Each structure stands twice: as structure tokens, then as C-alpha cells.
Amino acid sequence: GEDVEQSLFLSVREGDSSVINCTYTDSSSTYxxxxxxxxxxGLQLLTYIFSNMDMKQDQRLTVLLxxxxxxxxxxxxxxxxxxxxxxxxxxxxxxxxxxxLIFGKGTKLSVKP
Amino acid sequence: DSGVTxxxxxxxxxxxxxxxxxxxxxxxxxxxxxxQQSLDQGLQFLIQYYNGxxxxxxxxxxxxxAQQFPDLHSELNLxxxxxxxxxxxxxxxxxxxxxxxxxxxxxxxxxxxx
Numbered sequence: 001g002e003d004v005e006q007s008l009f010l011s012v013r014e015g016d017s018s019v020i021n022c023t024y025t026d027s028s029s030t031y032x033x034x035x036x037x038x039x040x041x042g043l044q045l046l047t048y049i050f051s052n053m054d055m056k057q058d059q060r061l062t063v064l065l066x067x068x069x070x071x072x073x074x075x076x077x078x079x080x081x082x083x084x085x086x087x088x089x090x091x092x093x094x095x096x097x098x099x100x101l102i103f104g105k106g107t108k109l110s111v112k113p
Numbered sequence: 114d115s116g117v118t119x120x121x122x123x124x125x126x127x128x129x130x131x132x133x134x135x136x137x138x139x140x141x142x143x144x145x146x147x148x149q150q151s152l153d154q155g156l157q158f159l160i161q162y163y164n165g166x167x168x169x170x171x172x173x174x175x176x177x178x179a180q181q182f183p184d185l186h187s188e189l190n191l192x193x194x195x196x197x198x199x200x201x202x203x204x205x206x207x208x209x210x211x212x213x214x215x216x217x218x219x220x221x222x223x224x225x226x227x
């Protein structure tokens with residue numbers, strides 16, 4: 001079945017770049033999403049990419065996709081303490097034919113001043 | 114602000130009881146999704162409605178049911194509550210029924226079963 005995996009923790013210093021990694025298993029074309037969850041809050045949509053793309057950039061965020069390895073990464077440039085949160089990778093079900101998202105367990109990003 | 118509204122924010126109740134969680138989607142969105150977030154299971158898809166009709170089912174228990182009304186708001190009903198139902202329940206909405214449109218999430222309802 002479909003599965004999404006992420007490393008659980010990442011710690012960086014303020015001003016450095018953060019790279020959060022994710023692997024997925026759906027073999028068909030799919031949409032891949034990144035969400036951010038701050039303590040006590042809902043999920044905030046950060047960005048998304050279709051699986052026929054290699055890269056997408058949005059201000060400080062860069063998404064890189066390696067289709068061969070089914071590996072997705074989210075790079076946050078100039079990481080700030082306000083970026084401390086849990087980041088979820090998600091793929092749409094059955095190559096996007098279904099609406100539901102399949103989430104990874106989330107990566108907790110800690111930013112040290 | 115995502116535009117998705119969930120009420121109540123917190124709910125505390127006892128085992129065996131029944132509760133209703135409410136969700137208003139973003140203006141213009143026809144699809145509503147319900148997800149459960151718990152420490153052991155992570156984020157799990159429960160059910161999806163599109164324009165009033167059930168569209169897809171995930172890991173939803175038989176004790177749980179949902180519906181989407183003509184004004185597109187949705188309710189998730191949880192009955193015969195057990196301790197293990199304690200979790201954060203999210204509603205999300207999107208324009209269409211498929212996964213090629215981003216979903217926007219509400220702030221969730223935290224359900225605590227005593």
C-alpha cells in the first residue's frame with residue numbers, strides 16, 4: 001500500500017538552511033504536499049509539487065523531487081526560530097484520483113538561536 | 114487563517130457518550146475531509162464528502178459517522194466513545210474531489226475522553 005516516511009527530528013542553528021526529507025511509495029503520478037504544524041495549531045499548507053516536476057521554489061522554500069528514488073525534500077533557507085514546528089509530507093491517494101492525503105509521521109524542526 | 118472553521122476547539126466527555134464535531138469549509142470549496150491525529154497513529158484519513166455526497170472512506174470506525182449538509186458544512190458524529198478516541202480531529206476542505214487540489218485545514222477539535 002501507499003506509505004510516506006520522514007525522519008522524526010531535525011535541529012539547526014538560526015540562519016542556517018534546513019533540509020527535511022521524505023520518501024513515498026505511490027508509483028503513479030501524484031501530488032506531494034508539505035504542511036507545517038505549530039504547537040496547538042492546525043496544519044498550514046506550505047507548498048506542493050506534482051510528481052512530473054523536479055523543483056519548485058517559493059521565497060525561502062525550495063522543494064526538490066527525485067522521481068526515480070521517490071524522494072522529496074523541503075529546504076528552508078535562512079531558518080528562523082519562528083520556523084520551529086512539525087513539518088508533514090503528504091501524498092494524494094492513488095495518484096491523485098482520490099482526494100485523501102497520506103501523511104508521514106512528521107519531522108520536528110528545532111531552531112537554536 | 115485558512116478559512117476553515119471548526120467548532121468546538123475543545124471537548125471533554127466520558128466513555129460511552131456521543132459528540133458532534135462541526136466544520137465549515139472555505140468559501141467555494143465543495144469537498145470536506147475529516148482526519149484524526151493521535152500520538153500513536155499519526156494523521157489518519159477518516160472520510161470525505163463532495164457536494165453533499167460521501168466520496169471516500171478511510172479508517173473510520175463504525176461508531177463514527179459524518180454528513181455534509183446543503184450549505185456544505187459538515188458534521189462528524191462520534192458515539193459510544195472509548196478512551197482511545199481521544200485525539201485531535203481535523204477538518205480540511207478543497208475545491209474539487211481529487212488530490213490535485215490543495216487541502217486547507219482548520220485548527221482542529223481536541224477531544225478528551227475521561
